[in-house]
Amino acid sequence: MEISRYERPKTMDEAYSLIVEQRGLPVAGGAWMHLTVKKTALAVDLSGLDLRYVRDVGDAIEIGAMATARDLETSSLLAAEFGNIFSEATSHLVGVQLRNVISVGGSVAGKFGFSDLVTVLTAMNASLRFYGGAMADISGFLAAPKDGPFFLEKIVVKKGAKAAFQSLRVTKNDFAVLNACASFAEGGWRIAVGARPAASRLSPAAADVLGREGAPAMEAAGRAGDAAAAELSFGDDTRGSAEYRRAVCAVLVKRAVMEASR
Amino acid sequence: MIINLKVNGKSIGVECNPGDPLVDVLRAAGYTEVKKGCGTGNCGLCTVLLDGVPVPSCSVFAGRAADRAITTIRGVEKEATELAKFITAEGAEQCGFCSPGFALMVLAMRKELSSPTDAEIRHYLAGNLCRCSGYEGHLRAVRKYLEAGRE
Numbered sequence: 044m045e046i047s048r049y050e051r052p053k054t055m056d057e058a059y060s061l062i063v064e065q066r067g068l069p070v071a072g073g074a075w076m077h078l079t080v081k082k083t084a085l086a087v088d089l090s091g092l093d094l095r096y097v098r099d100v101g102d103a104i105e106i107g108a109m110a111t112a113r114d115l116e117t118s119s120l121l122a123a124e125f126g127n128i129f130s131e132a133t134s135h136l137v138g139v140q141l142r143n144v145i146s147v148g149g150s151v152a153g154k155f156g157f158s159d160l161v162t163v164l165t166a167m168n169a170s171l172r173f174y175g176g177a178m179a180d181i182s183g184f185l186a187a188p189k190d191g192p193f194f195l196e197k198i199v200v201k202k203g204a205k206a207a208f209q210s211l212r213v214t215k216n217d218f219a220v221l222n223a224c225a226s227f228a229e230g231g232w233r234i235a236v237g238a239r240p241a242a243s244r245l246s247p248a249a250a251d252v253l254g255r256e257g258a259p260a261m262e263a264a265g266r267a268g269d270a271a272a273a274e275l276s277f278g279d280d281t282r283g284s285a286e287y288r289r290a291v292c293a294v295l296v297k298r299a300v301m302e303a304s305r
Numbered sequence: 306m307i308i309n310l311k312v313n314g315k316s317i318g319v320e321c322n323p324g325d326p327l328v329d330v331l332r333a334a335g336y337t338e339v340k341k342g343c344g345t346g347n348c349g350l351c352t353v354l355l356d357g358v359p360v361p362s363c364s365v366f367a368g369r370a371a372d373r374a375i376t377t378i379r380g381v382e383k384e385a386t387e388l389a390k391f392i393t394a395e396g397a398e399q400c401g402f403c404s405p406g407f408a409l410m411v412l413a414m415r416k417e418l419s420s421p422t423d424a425e426i427r428h429y430l431a432g433n434l435c436r437c438s439g440y441e442g443h444l445r446a447v448r449k450y451l452e453a454g455r456e
Binding site: 046049070083088090137138140141144215 | 326360371413430
């Protein structure tokens with residue numbers, strides 16, 4: 044990748060100016076960028092900022108944009124609060140080396156369709172905090188068209204959710220053919236499906252089927268899976284056809300709901 | 306532009322684009338023990354330690370590595386030589402092209418995991434592909450190497 048000017052800011056204000064005012068390209072983990080971007084006039088390396096953390100802030104866990112996939116995989120804080128779901132959503136991603144590079148912020152900001160983590164964050168209703176004060180819920184952010192530069196600072200996940208993740212892979216460390224996450228919190232369900240192969244989307248129809256019942260019967264979980272498969276759109280790529288993904292969706296959502304309700 | 310790299314404790318200035326993959330810059334600077342494979346972070350051949358943490362150097366910009374401690378297999382020669390005794394004893398070396406990246410991952414794993422199970426060893430080393438061996442020799446060698454270190 045050809046970069047004309049490379050900056051590694053030391054302060055958030057400096058980074059904000061470079062990204063938002065000077066329209067620099069933020070480099071978070073950078074693991075995929077060299078595969079997708081050929082050339083940029085200004086690259087803004089975020090590794091000099093204090094954005095690599097997973098911390099407890101009382102009613103929520105805050106994840107800094109530069110926390111790595113490996114940080115989430117091995118976080119005792121996330122494991123204590125949410126069980127193994129963050130480990131499940133990160134540990135299949137290639138190898139430890141690459142997971143030491145991949146950042147949460149990059150995966151979210153890039154709206155990567157293949158990301159398991161983005162699907163989990165979507166189901167868990169994570170909110171995004173942008174430096175400068177703006178906030179967004181992740182599902183709205185993923186669905187919105189690109190609208191000018193932004194500087195993602197952290198991702199906030201409320202405590203109390205019971206969530207489970209499911210995926211289907213051709214090989215263990217490959218991207219998923221399809222992934223799904225079911226999360227129950229505050230008396231309601233959120234069902235997200237990703238690797239469609241486009242980015243994760245919620246299925247309100249699946250959530251409607253489940254209603255406010257935190258421990259649905261297997262039959263209801265199956266109907267939720269069918270509802271998600273009917274509601275969401277799917278595409279073709281080398282890992283699977285849209286038709287195959289739709290069939291897999293019904294099964295993964297059902298399994299995720301049953302696992303989350305245990 | 307000139308980027309300052311600290312490789313195996315030695316500072317060098319290299320002329321490169323900050324967006325060049327670190328593996329290419331290292332190899333051009335003579336550190337050919339860093340092998341290049343897939344170029345997408347999947348195979349583990351190009352693994353180096355960046356501030357002590359294993360990363361695929363094909364997936365790290367040279368600009369990001371500036372002024373940080375880079376360790377190649379040559380920087381841990383003594384430890385790698387010790388590990389190599391176990392690798393060869395188990396017939397796991399074969400062509401050797403994956404060995405630099407593999408050895409650096411084993412050394413990193415020894416620091417990170419105190420007493421890994423076979424499943425944890427396999428999981429930690431899953432990002433290091435070997436086209437010769439079938440991995441069973443590697444697993445036996447690593448297990449014995451770690452056991453010897455604990456004795």
